[in-house]
Amino acid sequence: MQFLDLAATSAAVTVTPGRLAKVDLLAVALRRLDVDEIPAGAGYLAGELRQRQTGVGPAGLRDLPPPAPQPTLTVAGVDAAIAEIAAVHGAGTQARRRELLGALFAAATADEQRMLVGLFSGELRQGAQSGLLADAIARAADVPATAVRRALLLAGDLRVVAVAALTGGAAALSEFTLRVGRPLAPMLAQSASSVDEALTATGTPTVVDVKLDGIRIQVHRSGNDIAVFSRSLDEITARVPEVVAAVRALPAREMVLDGEAIALDATGRPRPFQETASRAATRGARRRQGSPAGRTTADMAGTVSVEASRPSHPAPAAPAVRAAAGTTGETVLTPYFFDLLHLDGTDLLDAPGRDRWAALAGAVGVPLLVGRTEVATVDEASAAFATALDAGQEGIVVKVPDAPYAAGRRGAAWVKVKPRxxxxxxxxxxxxxxxxxxxxxxxxxxxxxxxxxxxxxxxxxxxxxxxxxxxxxxxxxxxxxxxxxxxxxxxxxxxxxxxxxxxxxxxxxxxxxxxxxxxxxxxxxxxxxxxxxxxxxxxxxxxxxxxxxx
The missing domain is CATH 2.40.50.140 (Nucleic acid-binding proteins)
Known part of the structure; x- marks a missing residue:
């Protein structure tokens, strides 16, 4: 497929006001992609490059060559060219990257150059968000939109789901399940400007969690193997040995936990956020591979074995955290968990929150649980909010006890309130x-x-x-x-x-x-x-x- 056709689709979607019309445009483009072009092409339509790091910043997008008079680029050719740019390293990196980038832009027409600039800069704002792409994939593959959305939530990768839907249909989409070792898009909270507004959305009685000033973590354990993933599904296991140690100390053999890791001072108050963020920064971290099979428990075996981070003597979770962190000489990150998605062979995604949280309390124990309060009134929720702020935390998240875990979605079941x-x-x-x-x-x-x-x-x-x-x-x-x-x-x-x-x-x-x-x-x-x-x-x-x- 010519890259110009995708650029034209992107431009048309930008100026088309109706959702259904946008979906139709995107679906037509998706159908025209060759099989090997689907991962890159679906990403381009979503405004994303398949290569997460290219080394091309704003300076690299200045002084571009004049556009080509005629289109010659294909989707596969553009993907290969960007992959080559992203792979450049060693001596002469900047010169070689400039040379390759210049060659790509010199072969692009004016419309293609505009799309490439948007993709490299991350500013291709064309109104084609993941929800819209999910509907377009369903239309193109002639499968139920609900099947695509569910697969997207479990896979966390639109490109992978597009490949499955467009090559294998509903049967391939049904193969996406929660698999220990393969991260899934986390459930998100919508924002409210006040506690009153949050409780209007959730209703009462409800539950209030402390919103820690840390980084989101999703921890997968299968036997002696543990993997830790960030909010963006980057694997950060090797950078957080104390999180691994804390989960190793738990009795369960197979589990998927959702929570936060945070740096605390000697009094138990949060350290500045960037100290937490720098410890968990994804330098050297790897993005999980996008494939229909995903990253299973077998894939985890070669990363971080729990045995490798075993402290010298059995200890409860908190000492295990300190012991593991002491080996790094860096700021200690303490994990706290607020949800449990899988436990010893049982998926809990569709269970109501109160059932997941009861299972979590039994599997994890109080020292590693996020602070949680049941409230029936605005006054009670406001008191919980004030307590969280007094402790130096970001705010609260109000949660509906009956709601399932809506992976990847931001809805009224979880509502966050932060001081502005x-x-x-x-x-x-x-x-x-x-x-x-x-x-x-x-x-x-x-x-x-x-x-x-x-x-x-x-x-x-x-x-x-x-x-x-x-x-x-x-x-x-x-x-x-x-x-x-x-x-x-x-x-x-x-x-x-x-x-x-x-x-x-x-x-x-x-x-x-x-x-x-x-x-x-x-x-x-x-x-x-x-x-x-x-x-x-x-x-x-x-x-x-x-x-x-x-």
Whole structure:
């Protein structure tokens, strides 16, 4: 299949308003893919590259060659070219990668170049999310959409499910089951702005979990073999020996646990989030292989054996955690679990929450359980929320006790509530967008006022929360304020104030102030405020200190 056809489909989906019409467009494209093109082609239609790391950043997408006059690229050819780029390493890496990238873009037409830029930058926002692709796969393969969605939840990989559906139909999709050793997409929580709003969604009585300020982990155990996966299904087993040790100390022989791992200080309060994140960072981690069979218990045997991390003497879970972590010389990560998906041959995905949680309590025990409270009123839930915040945690997750584990879905069965921080900051520069945002100034460089110098301290960047209307407005506005129009970054006079919402402040060596915002997003522009009225770097640091000690 010509790559231009996928680019044309992507462009058509972007401007097509109706969901059914989008599904039809995507289904036609999926049917036209050759069998060996399905993994890459389905990923491209979802805005994803099959290769998770390519080594190509924003700088690599500048100074691209002129587009080719005629299309010659195929989907398979593009996939092979990107695979070659991703595989480059050793001496002369940058030059060789530039050469290969240049050759790929030189062979691409203007429309194909636009899609490639979107894929490499991760900004191919065409409205084709995984749910839409799931329906398109079902349409293309003539199978029930529910069968595709279920397989997608269990496999956690749209490309793998597309191959199964388009080559094996409903029979191949039915083979996707929970298999110990193969991670599945985690159940997600939708957000609420208040405890009242959360309980309106879930109803009462309900259950409130503490939302730890850690990283999501999914742990699979089969006998002496344990594998630990991150929220994005990367395997991080070798980086978290204390998690392995904690699960080794449990009596069950086969289990799949869902939880969080977190770094704590000597008093039991959470350490800064980036300490947890850096311990579990996926340097050297491997993405599970995408195949219909997935990664089974047999595949686990060669990774981390529980016996390899056995402490010198039998111990309960908490000492086992400390003993294993002591061998690394790094920050200790303590695991806490809030759900159980499989136990000794029994799948629990479809069981109501109260049954899963009862089984979890019996299999794990209190020391490794996330704090959980049953509540019947808003006042009780609010008290649990306040207690979680007082302990330095992120907030709470309100959960419906009757709900099954909806892998990969974000619904009203789980609703998270976190405190919301906002600051009025000043825009220091703006980056040109790519993909759907090509031609618009998109990514904002945010600064806090420094009262000591009269200048501004950069805290990070964001393009989140920007509507098309805001993009158009801010492009005009910042071109008016421009003092240096670079090809990638436009530096502006520090005059425009913008209200930014964020989840927290973390230590950062990347920025001169030593701190950065977490998950920053635009709320609104503040034309009623001057830059002299913007929040200060001292206010930002106060939030950071409060996060660690209050």
């Amino acid at each position: 921080h906002t600051l009025d900051l000043v825009v220091l520069a703006v980056e040109w967008g790519s993909g759907r945002r090509s031609g618009w100034l998109s990514n904002l460089h945010l600064g806090a006022r420094d009262p000591d110098t009269g200048g501004f301290v950069m805290l990070g960047k964001t393009f989140k929360g920007l509507t098309d209307e805001l993009l158009r407005w801010q492009t005009e506005r910042f071109l008016e304020l421009a003092v240096d129009r670079g090809e990638w970054v436009v530096r502006v006079r520090p005059e425009q104030v913008v209200e930014i919402a964020f989840d927290g402040v973390q230590t950062s060596s990347r920025y001169p102030g030593g701190v950065a915002l977490r998950f920053a997003r635009v709320v609104r522009y503040r034309d009623d405020k001057s830059a002299a009225e913007a929040d200060t770097i001292d206010a930002v640091r106060a939030i950071h200190v409060g996060r660690r000690s209050s």
